[in-house]
Amino acid sequence: MVTLEDVARQAGVSLATASRVLNGSTRQVGAELRARVERAADELGYRANIAAQTLARGASNVIGLVVHDLTDPYFAALADGAMRAAAGEGLLVMVGTTHRDPEQEIAYVATLHAQRVRAVLLAGSRVADPEVTGRLRQEIARYLDSGGRVACVGQDLLGVDTVAPANRAGAAALARALAELGHTRFAVLAGPPQLMTASDRCAGFVEALDELGLPKPRVVHGAFDRDGGYAAASQTGDATCVFAVNDVMAVGALAAYRERGVRVPQDVSVAGFDDIATLRDQVPSLTTVRLPLKDMGARALELALTAEEAAVVEQVAGEVVLRESVRDVREAR
Amino acid sequence: MVTLEDVARQAGVSLATASRVLNGSTRQVGAELRARVERAADELGYRANIAAQTLARGASNVIGLVVHDLTDPYFAALADGAMRAAAGEGLLVMVGTTHRDPEQEIAYVATLHAQRVRAVLLAGSRVADPEVTGRLRQEIARYLDSGGRVACVGQDLLGVDTVAPANRAGAAALARALAELGHTRFAVLAGPPQLMTASDRCAGFVEALDELGLPKPRVVHGAFDRDGGYAAASQTGDATCVFAVNDVMAVGALAAYRERGVRVPQDVSVAGFDDIATLRDQVPSLTTVRLPLKDMGARALELALTAEEAAVVEQVAGEVVLRESVRDVREAR
DNA sequence: GCACACTGGGAAACCGCTTTCCGGGAGGTC
DNA sequence: GACCTCCCGGAAAGCGGTTTCCCAGTGTGC
Numbered sequence A, B: 001m002v003t004l005e006d007v008a009r010q011a012g013v014s015l016a017t018a019s020r021v022l023n024g025s026t027r028q029v030g031a032e033l034r035a036r037v038e039r040a041a042d043e044l045g046y047r048a049n050i051a052a053q054t055l056a057r058g059a060s061n062v063i064g065l066v067v068h069d070l071t072d073p074y075f076a077a078l079a080d081g082a083m084r085a086a087a088g089e090g091l092l093v094m095v096g097t098t099h100r101d102p103e104q105e106i107a108y109v110a111t112l113h114a115q116r117v118r119a120v121l122l123a124g125s126r127v128a129d130p131e132v133t134g135r136l137r138q139e140i141a142r143y144l145d146s147g148g149r150v151a152c153v154g155q156d157l158l159g160v161d162t163v164a165p166a167n168r169a170g171a172a173a174l175a176r177a178l179a180e181l182g183h184t185r186f187a188v189l190a191g192p193p194q195l196m197t198a199s200d201r202c203a204g205f206v207e208a209l210d211e212l213g214l215p216k217p218r219v220v221h222g223a224f225d226r227d228g229g230y231a232a233a234s235q236t237g238d239a240t241c242v243f244a245v246n247d248v249m250a251v252g253a254l255a256a257y258r259e260r261g262v263r264v265p266q267d268v269s270v271a272g273f274d275d276i277a278t279l280r281d282q283v284p285s286l287t288t289v290r291l292p293l294k295d296m297g298a299r300a301l302e303l304a305l306t307a308e309e310a311a312v313v314e315q316v317a318g319e320v321v322l323r324e325s326v327r328d329v330r331e332a333r
Numbered sequence C: 001g002c003a004c005a006c007t008g009g010g011a012a013a014c015c016g017c018t019t020t021c022c023g024g025g026a027g028g029t030c
Numbered sequence D: 001g002a003c004c005t006c007c008c009g010g011a012a013a014g015c016g017g018t019t020t021c022c023c024a025g026t027g028t029g030c
Helices: A004-011 A015-022 A031-044 A050-057 A073-088 A102-114 A130-145 A167-180 A196-211 A226-235 A247-260 A277-281 A293-305 B004-011 B015-022 B031-044 B050-057 B073-088 B102-114 B130-145 B167-180 B196-211 B226-235 B247-260 B277-281 B293-305
Strands: A062-067 A092-097 A119-123 A149-153 A161-165 A186-191 A218-221 A241-244 A269-271 A288-290 A313-316 A319-321 B062-067 B092-097 B119-123 B150-153 B161-165 B186-191 B218-221 B241-244 B269-271 B288-290 B313-316 B319-321
Touching (some): A004 A015, A004 A031, A015 A031, A050 B050, A062 A073, A073 A092, A073 A247, A073 A277, A073 B092, A092 A102, A092 B073, A102 A119, A102 A130, A119 A293, A130 A149, A149 A293, A161 A293, A167 A196, A167 A241, A167 A269, A167 A288, A167 A319, A186 A226, A186 A247, A226 A241, A226 A247, A247 A269, A247 B277, B004 B031, B015 B031, B062 B073, B062 B102, B073 B092, B073 B119, B073 B247, B073 B293, B092 B102, B102 B119, B102 B130, B130 B150, B150 B293, B161 B293, B167 B196, B167 B241, B167 B269, B167 B288, B167 B319, B186 B226, B186 B247, B218 B226, B226 B241, B226 B247, B241 B247, B247 B269, B247 B277, B293 B313
Parallel strands (some): A062 A119, A149 A161, A161 A313, A186 A241, A241 A269, B062 B092, B062 B119, B119 B150, B150 B161, B161 B313, B186 B218
Antiparallel strands (some): A288 A319, B288 B319
């Protein structure tokens, strides 16, 4: 393992000079010595020891990213956005996946704190459990106290910079758009009640229907993933329009209907939420609420990197996108 | 920022004792002192500084993973497998995405080397450019020399532990299976000629057809992604069966045919390669060659972690999976 | 009763790098 | 020519841990 000292000796200069040449410093070094150091470093195959640099500088160049599941296109897009932004800043990204276990999330904050990462990005829904959230907040507080930075994509519950998708408003807008097509009997594939992203979207949808004077939808709880949507789709009763609180669930529901010979949108209309990238190849194309996922990931990184006085919360609007999977039932009359 | 020294002082013990209590050591510490140290650490909110630990121990607990694109389900699955395995070993994962730029790949090896990561996993196709491969090998050699470990998923070209999917054999088996269904006029959506995964699969397919005495397929080059498949699908001429060298290209091709009113499999049969997870919701379901992606990612990590004398190369067989997207043309007669 | 492990605590060297501080020489000014 | 800046090189003090080495105290075996 070749060290800076080896390089300095080989070049016949001091440690300080070698350091200044190889790892950007404000100080100038004469051309002659500079060349000698560079040549020595190259000959020896020197690579700076970042652990040592981090320790000496008191600042690292890696950021931590905590997601639920990388194979979910939602998080893949978020992560991709954040990682591109990080690469642009010359930062490395350490990724942790929790598989929806809140304890894992807390543990990752602690671990990333120990790593002294420059910032931690928490992507993904909060859960409606004050005890767990409290412990997470405490872990975050420790990290912030020691100079860390945290940003989050999701509900504004942690008191840190947040990119907050307008889940309620988006779902409400979707409900109005669907009602406008003449639907009156709705079902919601609502995901787990404790998951706030799921329950917010469900609530926004239900409230909007209520304001329109439409009957309450049938609410079916289940898992927040493709299989959850698939399973829940069998319990939508006589609804003419089904809202799955995220796209992967909607895709699962489409599969279930297809298998049962239920035609979409002729027999039932289906809508999702997020507009994940894989939707473009879905048949029928899926109505959804578009969220600019990559931008959100990138924005979260930016927020985490620019220290403000108070925590800033940025609302991100969702845009209703009507596609083939919903039918205008007024035409039918 | 609270340090071990703060904890030791608060507990009224030496640095050494505090270290032994808090960060696993072979040495015993008396119950009394142990309790005092633990309480002090908790009160102060102490988190070990991993950079300092890494420096002192000369070994880190993070591994590096280099992939082309996280939003591609192929790499997401590979990464997920590797990350689960890493979590099981108590390791953190630092992820870099190259977006298919080989220079980025080399740069990441250098960066991860500097980070002194325990091992580097290189996932993704090699390119048929000896100059670039040579530079990558050189960068890897430097890292290996300084005690690093490297494993790779893809072609066995780097002289390191490798999980090598049987691209040629898998494509050949697929070709034979398709020929058995009576197809004789084939086209291959072949991806970029320099990309070895693409060219190996294409070559395996073409050779197998040749051995069967069938006419040469039309080979259409293009990008190795969904849009590449989409674009290439317009140039398949009068082929009755189209092989896309990976699934995302096949999905793109299906979209193109759908838009043009070409029915799959009635008008043209389509097959892909990889069996990515998102295929389960594809209509029509896609014939492909299944690769156990998650296992491959996990296996690569294992290989990297267990030092052998010589580099071990593990072939991974692909399994032909016939689904709706291909038609048995013998029936038609 | 004595030599002898053995146990557990602490002092201090060390991991590889950054950066402050010091000092010598070159160049400029009056 | 004396004095003052600059400029740049080097010595050395950290950064926050781990671990070796030393040492005192406490059983053990014979």
